[in-house]
Amino acid sequence: MKNKEILLGPLSKNNPVIVQVLGICSALAVTSKLEPSIVMAISVIAVVALANVVISLLRNTIPNSIRIIVQLVVVAALVIIVDQVLKAFAYDVSKQLSVFVGLIITNCIVMGRLEAFALSHGPWESFLDGIGNGIGYGLILVIVGFFRELLGSGTLLGFQVIPQALYDMGYANNGLMILPPMALIVVACIIWVHRSHNTELQEK
């Protein structure tokens, strides 16, 4: 497989969230605002890419029977680093993300890519695969976060974008968009749009 395909495939045709249906938990829970979505996306990109490289370097020395534990330990160590960095440089966001930074350990994207790709490919390809899948995941997070913050609070990254004049004319923020269940429905809409353009992905 070409390196370009490895890097760009997960952005649309093979997107980890809406096609492979991995890593949904965190994709939904942190997206009520745009800022935590972006921070979460960057953290996951870093963890997936580095974990892929580490496991790919170790792949010939890991005994098959204990590979899950080895993978979990590698991922957990990386997540601890990310967690400490966030606490040091972005404390407010780290508080908002609460347990979801820790839950990157059990994010199915990380484990899924390690199992499906890093165990059978070299470090450079694994790195590209990790970056690609991380970005594919981040893309969905940012889209969901964008719409939920725009429609739910009328702001983006905390700045007011919907003009006051619109509110004077009777426009109101849709408070429902901030509630957790709406994340699922926004993702469902993304799936709907995506699959009507890519008919080969539709389920029978």
Place this chain on the structure above:
Amino acid sequence: MESLNLFIKSIFIDNMIFAYFLGMCSYLAVSKTVKTSMGLGLAVTFVLTITVPINYLLENYILKPGALSWLGEGFANVDLSFLSLILFIAVVASMVQLVEMVVEKYSPSLYASLGIFLPLIAVNCAILGGSLFMQQRAFDSVGTATVYGFGSGIGWLLAIVGIAAIREKLAYSNVPAPLKGIGITFIITGLMGIAFMSFLGIKL
């Protein structure tokens, strides 16, 4: 009375799936029939009920700042809380392994019916999430932590059995092609989430 309140609260108000989206991956993948989802739900409940109290003890006697003071004066200032993620996931992984071996030895029929889902529980975010929420909420005794773990498990079981029952009926309905399968499941989960939000008003 306190425990009963916490139990009901963790089932309905703080439902793992509808309020926090934890364990979505297996929730979406396994909820095709009621029978298998029942088996997985019971296994998740069981593992949560064991791991939350164990991690509670680890947290309070080893990890918390000053928790090691039972070893002597010199240890009173040790803060190992940065190790909590790696220790929690190790406990979860080894507990799942243990449960798997015990079930295989004493009840081969149950083992056969659960199949692949048993080892997969190790990477179910609901399990690690239970331990992380326990850490965040700082329960006052190991009993309370057990009740919380059990209640969260029952809540997860309720959610997955509910969606499986709806999906079995959904096979006969006429869904737009791009939404078939995963898309409509997202929307239904969202609607169920909104329904569960009505429990938020209950003060316990």
